[in-house]
Amino acid sequence: MTQTNTAANSGNPQRARILTGDTPTNTGLHLGHFVGSLENRLALQDQYDCYFLIANVHAFTTLAEKPDQIRANTIGIVKDWLAVGLDPSKSTFVLQSEIPAIAELTFFFAMLIPFNKVMRNPTLKTEIETKGLGETYPFGFPMYAVGQCADILAFRPDLVPVGEDQEAHIEMCRDVALKFNQLYCGVNNRTPAERHHLEGGVFPIPRAKIGRVARLVGIDGVNKMSKSLNNAIFLYDSAKDVQKKLNKITTGRQSPTEPGDVNNVLMQYVEAFIGAGDPARAAEIKRRYAAGDNLGDGHVKQELGEAINALLEPMRKRREKLETPEGEAMVHQVIKDGVRKANAVAEETLSMVKKAMKVDFGSRVIG
Ligand code: TRP
Numbered sequence: 001m002t003q004t005n006t007a008a009n010s011g012n013p014q015r016a017r018i019l020t021g022d023t024p025t026n027t028g029l030h031l032g033h034f035v036g037s038l039e040n041r042l043a044l045q046d047q048y049d050c051y052f053l054i055a056n057v058h059a060f061t062t063l064a065e066k067p068d069q070i071r072a073n074t075i076g077i078v079k080d081w082l083a084v085g086l087d088p089s090k091s092t093f094v095l096q097s098e099i100p101a102i103a104e105l106t107f108f109f110a111m112l113i114p115f116n117k118v119m120r121n122p123t124l125k126t127e128i129e130t131k132g133l134g135e136t137y138p139f140g141f142p143m144y145a146v147g148q149c150a151d152i153l154a155f156r157p158d159l160v161p162v163g164e165d166q167e168a169h170i171e172m173c174r175d176v177a178l179k180f181n182q183l184y185c186g187v188n189n190r191t192p193a194e195r196h197h198l199e200g201g202v203f204p205i206p207r208a209k210i211g212r213v214a215r216l217v218g219i220d221g222v223n224k225m226s227k228s229l230n231n232a233i234f235l236y237d238s239a240k241d242v243q244k245k246l247n248k249i250t251t252g253r254q255s256p257t258e259p260g261d262v263n264n265v266l267m268q269y270v271e272a273f274i275g276a277g278d279p280a281r282a283a284e285i286k287r288r289y290a291a292g293d294n295l296g297d298g299h300v301k302q303e304l305g306e307a308i309n310a311l312l313e314p315m316r317k318r319r320e321k322l323e324t325p326e327g328e329a330m331v332h333q334v335i336k337d338g339v340r341k342a343n344a345v346a347e348e349t350l351s352m353v354k355k356a357m358k359v360d361f362g363s364r365v366i367g
Helices: 031-044 056-063 067-084 100-110 115-119 122-130 140-153 164-185 239-248 265-274 279-291 297-322 325-356
Strands: 017-022 049-054 092-095 159-162 207-210
Touching: 017 031, 017 140, 031 049, 031 067, 031 159, 031 265, 049 067, 056 067, 056 140, 067 092, 067 297, 067 325, 092 325, 100 140, 100 325, 115 140, 122 140, 122 164, 140 164, 159 164, 164 207, 164 325, 239 297, 265 279, 265 297, 279 297, 297 325
Parallel strands: 017 049, 017 159, 049 092, 159 207
Antiparallel strands: none
16 A cells, blocks of 8 residues: 555545644734744645644633633634635634544543643743743643643644744654553654654654744834734734834834845845745845845835735735625634534544553444
8 A cells, every 4th residue: 555644644645634723812813923824834735634723722721711702712713714815625624622532632641741741841831921820820721731732643643833932842742642652552662753653653743844934023123023012014904004014114224325234124024025925036135235235125115015915915805704794604614614524533533542542442423
């Protein structure tokens, strides 16, 4: 039998599998999200069997008293994905709370991760600091890192496209998969990760895939683009607002003949938003900018505005259409279809897991 991918991929044996996800704690996608992950997903959905997960259960780790907000954000994320161009006929949208196998796997996997290792997870530690969680966070907060292993492994993916901030979680997930395959599937502890699945392991050992632009600077030119820092260009800003925000950027450069810094915020945007479609033009801009070859900041801002607005215009249009009763109905249908497809795979994984763990006593069908 020839199989081109490494995953036990029942849905589509030709394509390797991908899983990634977002937590609905916030609304308002911006350009940082686009170049950090959404763009990557758009490119991947044609080549891979993709699963995009909405971690709505995880949202309760910090917003337990705001179920309305979590629900609205959950719907908002599906709309955002559709508007950006993620296509539910190519990819599977997974609503975490409707996939019981994820919750069950979380409990089993919790036995394979040392407690102290979870508590030392650097991503969790950073979150506790930046969100000011202090000593007050619930038990479920560190638990979500174990849950994330289950989100991923339920779909037995080969790749997990994420931002740099998630690397510690993916590492933990790899540890769980390695340990599971060794403990319950008889995989030798000297077997290299990439051969685990071929040597009897239930799980391929997934790898993180980091986006093209790991950190997009905000229009303040200093901090990472972020809603809370007020330095973001949102995907649904009007064309006028996009240009206005770009025009606010300051570089300290005095004239078009002054040699400019090719690493400043404007040039980073040129790379991110002109370089993607037209690398030759981006290189030309940078060359002239560095040489002080009569290329003013104002001109660059104008050209950037055009490139960014050309990218965003179709998204704005699609997002608007979704803000109607028909759009709302479509979102619910997309969720329902995704849940059905996702449960088929996750239930298959769970039954493989239970068999390997010798707890395969029952059988069930989830519709
Ligand atoms: N923790 C991720 C974030 O906040 C979201 C997430 C949940 C996720 N489950 C996942 C990402 C599984 C990748 C894979 O961004």
